Amino acid sequence: MKKNISLFVILFLVFIPILAGCDNSTKVSKNPITLTLWHNYGGQLKDTMDNMIDEFNDTVGAEKGIIINVTSISGSATLHEKLTMAANDEPGAPPLPDITTAYPKTALILAEKGMLADLNQQFSEKELSAYIPEFLDEGRLEGDHLYVFPTAKSTEVLFLNRTLFDRFSQDTGAKIEDLGTFEGIIKTASLYYDWTDKQTPNITNDGKVFFMPDSLFNFTLIGCQQLGVDFIRNGAVNFTSPQYSKVWECYYKPAVLGQAAIFNGYATDLAKTGDIICSTGSTAGVSFFSPTVTYADNTSEPIELDILPYPVFEGRKKAAIQRGAGMSVIKSTKEKEYAAGIFLKWFTSPENNLRFVSSTGYLPVTEEAFGEIMSQEIKNTSDKRIKKLLQTSRLMQKEYDFYIPPLFEGIDQLQKQYEGQLKETAAQSRKSYTKLLPSSDPATAYEIVSNGKYSDFIKMFSK
DSSP, X not given: OHHHHHHHHHHHHHHHHHHHHHOTTTOOOSSOXXXXXXXXXXXXXXXXXXXXXXXXXXXXXXXXXXXXXXXXXOOHHXXXXXXXXXXXXXXXXXXXXXXXXXXXXXXXXXXXXXXXXXXXXXXOHHXXXXXXXXXXXXTEETTTEEOSEESOBEEEEEEEEHHHXXXXXXXXXXXXXXXXXXXHHHHHHHHHHXXXXXXXXXXXXXXXXXXXXXXHHHHHHHHHHHHTOOSEETTEEOOOSHHHHHHHHHHHHHHHTTSBOOOSSOHHHHHTTTSOSEEEEEGGGGGGSOSEEEOTTSOEEEOOEEEEOOOBOTTSOOEEEEEOOEEEEBOOOHHHHHHHHHHXXXXXXXXXXXXXXXXXXXXXXXXXXXXXXXXXXXHHOOOHHHHHHHHHHHHHHHHOEEEOOOOOTTHHHHXXXXXXXXXXXXXXXXXXXXXXXTTSOHHHHHHHHXXXXXXXXXXXXXX
């Protein structure tokens, strides 16, 4: 009997390590696995990223035998260029990392060459159900393959210089509630132009600009979505719908009248000097708004920045754009891909993910992070801007549809062409309009300069 027990114990001890080694899907090699990482989180995010990677390496990484080693930190454009060079095996291209931050347009280049791991293999359906569905959908390329995992997203909101707006409101009765719709913004922009024009009675028609969409392309994409049509169809601009003309005029007319900005930089540049007081832009741009405004006469004053939900056309659906990169895993060995999955699960767990994004203007990627965890973050943060941003983001996550921009070859060139031509058309009309003002009333002058411009714009763009 004792011999049988001894034999059983020996066999048990022999077979335990063999059985353990058969399950490659749930074990990491006993030898530490080092994963190289490229990312584009510079500036204030770099310290946060460094601290989180150190924390992972010291805790879960140490337990599982995984080491994350950052080998490149680049801006988005540089990172895209390096990844594209590596994908095309160009001379001088660096070897690809194991994990990289990537926008879907970059990931698609790698995916088409079979270089990305499908992250569906590292997450169960239950695990994936914890994430915001639209955020996951943006990373699904070439069918249902999950090639870009959401780590930090952004949307667009309305930024408002509340200090100047309150001053303007006190004199005119303008209501902040009107800024919830594009129609209300246009009405308020006209009122603001007249108010600022009257401040210099000896100079006529020198009212100030009120509003600027940071991206005219996104403004058009979302405006059309809110009105129920697609701005882009089959890789081309859809000019045929009456809904598009409504969106086009929503920018063109106030721009010609001097109420909306025609500018090739970012809205934050004009906000610093008080040349605009209202703009739509990415939540990730919150840190670029200056806490003070410096005017042309070199005087300055501190301002309060308000952050409101993205405007909606009256009576239409609440929709806003979805932006931001995620992380992609380069196809390699099962062990490395599994180890990368462990890191992504840790990095995007609600507490860690909110800690990463909360001070930056990015949005967390799980349903839970938008819930009680975010409520606590709102209570605990002392930064008024971040508090307002989190409150607005939470509201939009509940009430808005997040729209995934179209992805196809040439989308960047199309966006650049569209924005450049629309600004040029508006600028030419604005110049003609101001020349007519000394001899014509504003309504007549606008009618003259705008006549035929919409059809001319479409013809020019279609050439």
